[in-house]
Amino acid sequence: MRLWLIAKIALHPLRFMQQRIDAWVLARVKRQAGPIAIPRTRVYIVPTRFGYGFALMLLVMLLGAMNYSNSMAFLLTFLLAGLGLLCMHHTHANLMNLQLRAGVARPVFAGETAHVEVRIDNPSAQMRLSIGLSWPRSEATATTTADIRAQDSVLLQLPQPAPRRGWLRAGVFSVSTEYPLGLFHAWTWAELDTATLVFPAPAAPGLVPPGSAGQGSLEPSHRIGQDEFSGLRAYQRGDTARAIHWKSLPKSPQPMVKQFQETLDQDLWLEWTSLPQLEREARLSQLTRWVLDADALQRRYGLRLPGKVIAPGQGEAHRYQCLKALALFDGAAKS
Amino acid sequence: MSATAQAADLADYLPVRTLLHLLAVFTLVLGPHVAHLPVWASVAIAALLLWRAYATRRQWRMPSKLLRAALVLVVLGAVFASFGRISGQTAGTTLLCLMGSLKLVELRGRRDVMVMIFLMYFMLVTHFLYSQEMWTAAYLLLSCVAITALLIECQHLGTMSPRQTLRKGAVMIAQALPLMLAMFVLFPRIPGPLWGLPEDSGATAHSGLGDSMSPGDIASLIASDEVAFRVRFEGPAPAPAARYWRGPVFERFDGRTWARHWTQPPPLPADALHYDGTALRYELTLEANRKPWLFALEMPQLAELPKDASFNLNGELLAAKPVDERLRYTLRSNPRFSFAPPLDARDRERLTRLPRGFDPRSLALARQWKAQGLSDAAIVQTALRMIREQNFVYTLRPPTLGRDSIDEFLFTTRRGFCEHYSSAFTFLMRAAGIPARVVTGYQGGTLNEPGGYYVISQADAHAWSEVWVDGRWQRVDPTAAIAPERVERGLGAAIGAAEGLPGYLADRAPWRDLLRARWDWVNAQWNGLVLGYGPELQQRFLERFGIDDVRKMILTLTVLLVAGMTIVGFVLMRRAAPAHAPDAALREWQRLLRKLARRGYAPRADEGPRDFIARVLSARPAWRPLLQPPLELYLRSRYLDTPDAAALAMLHRLVRTLRLPA
Numbered sequence: 001m002r003l004w005l006i007a008k009i010a011l012h013p014l015r016f017m018q019q020r021i022d023a024w025v026l027a028r029v030k031r032q033a034g035p036i037a038i039p040r041t042r043v044y045i046v047p048t049r050f051g052y053g054f055a056l057m058l059l060v061m062l063l064g065a066m067n068y069s070n071s072m073a074f075l076l077t078f079l080l081a082g083l084g085l086l087c088m089h090h091t092h093a094n095l096m097n098l099q100l101r102a103g104v105a106r107p108v109f110a111g112e113t114a115h116v117e118v119r120i121d122n123p124s125a126q127m128r129l130s131i132g133l134s135w136p137r138s139e140a141t142a143t144t145t146a147d148i149r150a151q152d153s154v155l156l157q158l159p160q161p162a163p164r165r166g167w168l169r170a171g172v173f174s175v176s177t178e179y180p181l182g183l184f185h186a187w188t189w190a191e192l193d194t195a196t197l198v199f200p201a202p203a204a205p206g207l208v209p210p211g212s213a214g215q216g217s218l219e220p221s222h223r224i225g226q227d228e229f230s231g232l233r234a235y236q237r238g239d240t241a242r243a244i245h246w247k248s249l250p251k252s253p254q255p256m257v258k259q260f261q262e263t264l265d266q267d268l269w270l271e272w273t274s275l276p277q278l279e280r281e282a283r284l285s286q287l288t289r290w291v292l293d294a295d296a297l298q299r300r301y302g303l304r305l306p307g308k309v310i311a312p313g314q315g316e317a318h319r320y321q322c323l324k325a326l327a328l329f330d331g332a333a334k335s
Numbered sequence: 336m337s338a339t340a341q342a343a344d345l346a347d348y349l350p351v352r353t354l355l356h357l358l359a360v361f362t363l364v365l366g367p368h369v370a371h372l373p374v375w376a377s378v379a380i381a382a383l384l385l386w387r388a389y390a391t392r393r394q395w396r397m398p399s400k401l402l403r404a405a406l407v408l409v410v411l412g413a414v415f416a417s418f419g420r421i422s423g424q425t426a427g428t429t430l431l432c433l434m435g436s437l438k439l440v441e442l443r444g445r446r447d448v449m450v451m452i453f454l455m456y457f458m459l460v461t462h463f464l465y466s467q468e469m470w471t472a473a474y475l476l477l478s479c480v481a482i483t484a485l486l487i488e489c490q491h492l493g494t495m496s497p498r499q500t501l502r503k504g505a506v507m508i509a510q511a512l513p514l515m516l517a518m519f520v521l522f523p524r525i526p527g528p529l530w531g532l533p534e535d536s537g538a539t540a541h542s543g544l545g546d547s548m549s550p551g552d553i554a555s556l557i558a559s560d561e562v563a564f565r566v567r568f569e570g571p572a573p574a575p576a577a578r579y580w581r582g583p584v585f586e587r588f589d590g591r592t593w594a595r596h597w598t599q600p601p602p603l604p605a606d607a608l609h610y611d612g613t614a615l616r617y618e619l620t621l622e623a624n625r626k627p628w629l630f631a632l633e634m635p636q637l638a639e640l641p642k643d644a645s646f647n648l649n650g651e652l653l654a655a656k657p658v659d660e661r662l663r664y665t666l667r668s669n670p671r672f673s674f675a676p677p678l679d680a681r682d683r684e685r686l687t688r689l690p691r692g693f694d695p696r697s698l699a700l701a702r703q704w705k706a707q708g709l710s711d712a713a714i715v716q717t718a719l720r721m722i723r724e725q726n727f728v729y730t731l732r733p734p735t736l737g738r739d740s741i742d743e744f745l746f747t748t749r750r751g752f753c754e755h756y757s758s759a760f761t762f763l764m765r766a767a768g769i770p771a772r773v774v775t776g777y778q779g780g781t782l783n784e785p786g787g788y789y790v791i792s793q794a795d796a797h798a799w800s801e802v803w804v805d806g807r808w809q810r811v812d813p814t815a816a817i818a819p820e821r822v823e824r825g826l827g828a829a830i831g832a833a834e835g836l837p838g839y840l841a842d843r844a845p846w847r848d849l850l851r852a853r854w855d856w857v858n859a860q861w862n863g864l865v866l867g868y869g870p871e872l873q874q875r876f877l878e879r880f881g882i883d884d885v886r887k888m889i890l891t892l893t894v895l896l897v898a899g900m901t902i903v904g905f906v907l908m909r910r911a912a913p914a915h916a917p918d919a920a921l922r923e924w925q926r927l928l929r930k931l932a933r934r935g936y937a938p939r940a941d942e943g944p945r946d947f948i949a950r951v952l953s954a955r956p957a958w959r960p961l962l963q964p965p966l967e968l969y970l971r972s973r974y975l976d977t978p979d980a981a982a983l984a985m986l987h988r989l990v991r992t993l994r995l996p997a
Contacts, residue, residue, distance in 0.1 A: 040908065050449050057453050061460055067529040069660060071866045072463035072472060075519055079479065080456060082514030085896070086507055086903055093907035123913035130491050145492055151914060180503060181483070182449065182490045 026136060029172045031191040035099040035121065038175065042188045043095050045088060051183035054084055087181040094128055094177045095186045098148070102170075102194035103155050107323070108162050109288075110201040116158040116170040118192065122148040130179040133158055136172055136189060143176070160196070165284065165327045167195040199323045202292055203285040209294075210274045232256040238315025243298055267312035268294055268301040270322075272331075284326050291326070295319045306331040349444050353488055354391050356497065357448055358384055360481045361439070364455045365432055367474065371465055373417050376429050379410075383436040403441055410437060428461045445489050452486050467866050469858065480504045514899050521877070521892035523885045524870040543624035544582050544775050544796060547594040550740060553775070554731055554752045557826065559793040562622055563777055564630060565859055567788040569616040573632070575779050576822045577670045579799070579810065580630045580791060582776035584649040586686060588765075590693040591740055593758060593773045600648040605637055607648075607676040610669040620663045620863065627654050630776060630791075632668035633810065639667045648676050649772075650801075650808070661862055675807035678770065686770035686803065694741040694762065701766030711804045714767045718760055719816045725749065727756075729818035753821075756813040757798040770803035774810070779825050784849075786856035794826055919983055920972035923990045927965055934995055944969060958995060965989045 009016045047055070058081050065073035103117025122128050132143040133156040146154040162168050176187035232245050235255040245256040270290045275283045287303070294301040295314075302312035303322045308329075310322055362384060369377045389395070398406075410433045411421060418426035435454045442448065459475050459482075483504035488495060543563060545552065564580075572578075585593035614636060621629060629644055629652040637646055641664035643655040654662070678686075689698070704714050728750040736743045741762045744755050751759075757773050764771035778797035780789040799812040815822045868876075877883065882891055928938065931951065938947040948966045952959050968986040972979060 050453075053453060057457060061457065063529065064460060066525060068464065069524075069526070069528065069869055070463050070467070071519075071868050072467045072475075073460050074522070075472070075515060075865075076460055076463070076475065076479070078518035078522065079476075079508070079511055079515040081518060082511030083483065083507055085514060085900060086510050089900065089904045089907050090507065092904075093911040096908065096911045097913060124911050125914035126910045129495075130493075147491075147493055179490045180487045180507065182486065 022137060026172050026189060029189045029191050031193050033193045034101045036101075036190050036192065038095060038098045038100070038188050038190075040096055043092055043186050044188065045092055045184050045186040048178060048182060048185045051084070051185075054080075054183050058084070083181070084183055087183045090180050091177060091184040091186045093126075094179050095131070095175065095188065097124055098122055098128065098131065098175065100175065100190055100192060102192040103157075105170075105194050105196040107197040107199055107320075107327075109199045110162055110165045112162055114160045114162040114168055114196040114198065116160050116173070116194070116196065117155055118158065118173065118175075119153055119155050120146075120148060120175065121153040122150060125150045128177075130177055132176045134174055134176065135160075136174045162196065162198040165198050165200040165281075167328070168198050169195050197324060197327055199327045200281065200284040200288045202289040203282070205289060205293065207286060207289070209268065209270055209290045232258060236315070238317060240296065240298060242296070266300070268299050269312070270294070270301055270303050272305045284329060288323065288326050291319060291322045305329055349442065349448065351391055352494075353445075353448060353485075354442070355388065356485055356488060357442075357451060358388055358439075360478075360485050361435070361451070361455060363481055364458050364478050365435075367462055367466075367471070368428065368432055368458075371425060372429050372432060375413070375417070376433055379413075380432060380436045383439055387439045387442070397443070398440060403437070406437055406440070407434070410434065424464055428464070431458060431461060448489050449486070452482055452489070455482050469861050476508070480508050483508060510903055514896060517892060517895040517899065519868070520873070521882075521888050521895065523888050524868075524873050526870050543626060543793065544628075546583060546626070547592050548585055548754055548758070548773060548775060548798060549592040550733070550736055550744075550751075550755055550758070553754045553796050553798055554733070556793045556796045557731060561793050562855070562858075563624075563791050563793055563795070564619055564621040565783075565788050565790050566620075566632075566780065567618045569618075572782075572789065573615060573670050575824065576815075578779055578789075579633045579797075579812075580777040580780075580795075581633050581650060581652070581774060582630050583626075583628050584651050584772055584774050584801070586649070586772040588688075588690060588758075588762070590690040590738070593761075596649065600651075603637065603646050603648050603650070603676055607674070608634060608637060609673040609675070610634075610636065610671070611673070612669055612671040614667045614669050616665065616667045618663065618665045620661060620859070620867075621658060623658055623660050623662075625657050625659060627657050628652065629654050629658070629662070629664065631666050633670065634668060634672040634674060636667045636669065639665070641666070650674060650774075661867060663863070663867060673807050678803060683770055683803075686772060687765045687768055689762065689765050694739045696739075696742045697745055697759070697762055698766045700745075701763045705767045711767075711769050711802075714769060715764070715802060715804060715811055718763050719811070719813060722756065722760070722813050723816045727751070727817045729756075729814065729821065753814040754798045756817065757800045760811065760813040761800045761802075764800065764802050772801050774799055774801050778812075778822055781825070781852075783852045783855055783859075785853050786859055788859065790855055918973065920969055920986060923965075923983075923986050924969045924973070927969075927990050927993065930990075930993055930995065961993060961995065965993070 058077055061073065061077040061080070064070075065077050099121040101119040101121065103119050105117065106115065108114045118133055120131060120133070127150050128148045130145050131148060131154075132145040134143040135158065144156050144158070146156055148154050158170075158173055160168065160170065170192060172189050172191045174187045174189050176185060178185050232248065233256065235244065235257050239257045243257045245258050248256045270287055272283065272287070275286055278286060287305075291301065291303065298314065300312045300314050301322075303310040303325060305325060308325050308331075310318075310325060313321075365380060372380075390397070410430070414421050414426055414430050414433065418429070420426055421430055431454075435451070435458065438447070438451055438454065442451065456479075459478055462471060462475060480501060481504070484497065484500035487500045487503050488497075491500075544556070583595055586596055587594045615632065617632065619630065629641065631652045634650070635646065635652060640646060640652070641654075641662075644652055644664070645655075646652050701714075701718075704717055709717065726749055729752070730750050731752060733744075733751045733755060734748045736748070741759050744751055744759050745763075761771045761773050775796070775798045777791045777795040778799075779795050780791040782788075783790050797814070799810060799814065801808050802811055803809075812822060864872075874883070877888065882888055924944065931937070936947075936951050936954075938944075942950065944966060948962050952962060965986055968982050968989065972983050972986060
């Protein structure tokens, strides 16, 4: 084991050191509410692969100039050396004094990909170019970049897999740049106090909720013929696009929504206790599926979880409330 | 303001725009090499460039790995076939250019472009192996900006116009110039070479005096206006007729060509040269000529020869190795001297030897003079008189001569240039039994008035004779006998315009002469100060500032670099700092907010100025007379369309004098 470690250090001294240093630094990045400024002292900078290549090229040029005692070759070598040195300052300044704020964290279902939004402000009078956002140590592969004009801001997104329900912390990300010459990589690590709500993954459709009061089933076949069109009402926030009465749209000043007798009448109760055969996560997935189905069918529905009851309701806010309760449920496995 | 966000995926693809820019910059960088590369290589590179441009537009597939490997082998083979090797200056440069062009064929992503960019930076250096003139430097500075702009374009995924990238590149190069200067002056120089130079190193062969002389050689040199060397006299300069710059000495004659001695003559003993009159001290800057000979005003003092140089028995000043770079040395010469090296019977035989069966008439003429019992000095005078009096013509375009060239020249054509006269004269002397030889070099030179130095160009190339009379070598210039104005006023005066002088000699408009002189002066400065900046000049220059050893050089260099970097870094940081509020009213308002913040009142994110002040006043009603007027003035100044200077001044005064009671 120790031999292996020594071999690792010998083969990749830099990489080994870098991993250690990165781990040490990443553990110390403070989570902040934002906006997070990037001060001079928090901009880290190292040469890129091309930076090292450039230095090697300069060395060869210098040796050639010395061999030939060629003054012009000396001049060119020194000009490029000066350019390389200056590039460091330019790259550094390109990142300095930017400000990071959290954008909107849109909820996702478990198994999907969350998008962490970071808004980057440029309070200076200088345009910043090719500012990249990425997860630490993967700058080369998955970066989104943008230019930020003077006194302006941009919104960048980072994809983040959301395997489990609950709050998904964005974690430490890196803001980096290699502009203007790509010889240096300047970056900073930051963590915004932002999290994405991950709903349970909905179960496969099929299972019908035991209808409240023996009637309210979600299965479409049951409902055909029972729905009684009861008229139109004005569109409200939260109504699904499916319920909109498109035919009347050109005529009326505002969109109208179809109303059905049945959906108004019967409340559907989605019960934790109605699925005793399933374990906790599967039950939550099933309940999520029912919430989505009920919402799609414009039913009034309520949710009963151990320790939490959400009264029947309808609409986007209600749906969000139910899904949030399911996402954050931490009750006993059996109840 | 809506944010302009263009987020792109960092897939390593190559936009067509960037590729076309790359091709343009590549053409710019390689352009001047067309003069040095073999024609087939230039054609191949142009073909590769065009193919790549077309392939991109037509979306052709890139060739397979196998084909690319085959191309590389073909190129290697072609270069080897063309030069007999693949290293060395021209062969290496050709190979580098061809390989760079081949890289175009397999260019796929930005990363490849980065490699190409480094290659192009490197190619810039190879230009300096051929030319180090000022225009080359300017051209390459421009190329450097273009390459840097391309590099910037590669770092940016969006669309930056060439103007933007070129501008940024130019700014960065301009910022790097002071650093370059510091490094150039202070980086410790060591005398090169480190591992030896390829045989064909140095600038493209300059014309110059060769190691043999046939009829027509010097006349062809005259066509070039290249500078041979420049001379700065410490005191007054000698008269033009006394300015004989001695070079290679020829003593073997095969009937047509004069050549140097087979072996290297031994050094001249110190007592063989006696000086008379006042010595002239001068500094001579010799252009690279790839020949070992140095030039000196007749005759240099042996005590003060340049480093590693020797003065041999024939009176040739030789460097230890061919002059591959510009060389500067100081000499002391006496125009009046007595040159009397030991001359034994074998030397005498050698110096009177003539090829058998050539030029019978000339031979007979000289033997006839000898038979008349004339002294050696009288024979010299007779020969000169013959040249002067018998309708000889001094011309740049003599007729071509056959086998018995001396006979034809002396008795038939009688038209010739300096090499004909010196050759024929030396032949006559030898035929008369007087040791004689041909000396080549330069004669005269033009004063550069702005610079106060003399320019000796190839047009001043000359050949004369040296004869052993009265126990010493004496200079005899038969050209002076036929065309005295050649040695007194230069070639342009000696030959009429009808003779078809080279353009630069024929056109003697005064303003053009002055311009030429000034340009030459600028060039001389460039050569002396920039190109000649080597270990010695560096030491001499830095000693003036008390920097006399390598440690101090490195220390000073470090200090200067850090200082330069700090200045640039500071400026960049200032620009990266959050910009000040541009609005004067807003500035005043922010000052007021700071005063309130000190008392524990800060506006919430959702509060405008009016709401915030209302909240403060509800807590501290006593502050109303203090806060209400500035609020209203601020709202007026900031949100009304018409600017109100009086309101702004009032606001300024109110905020300045605001004291919030407890």
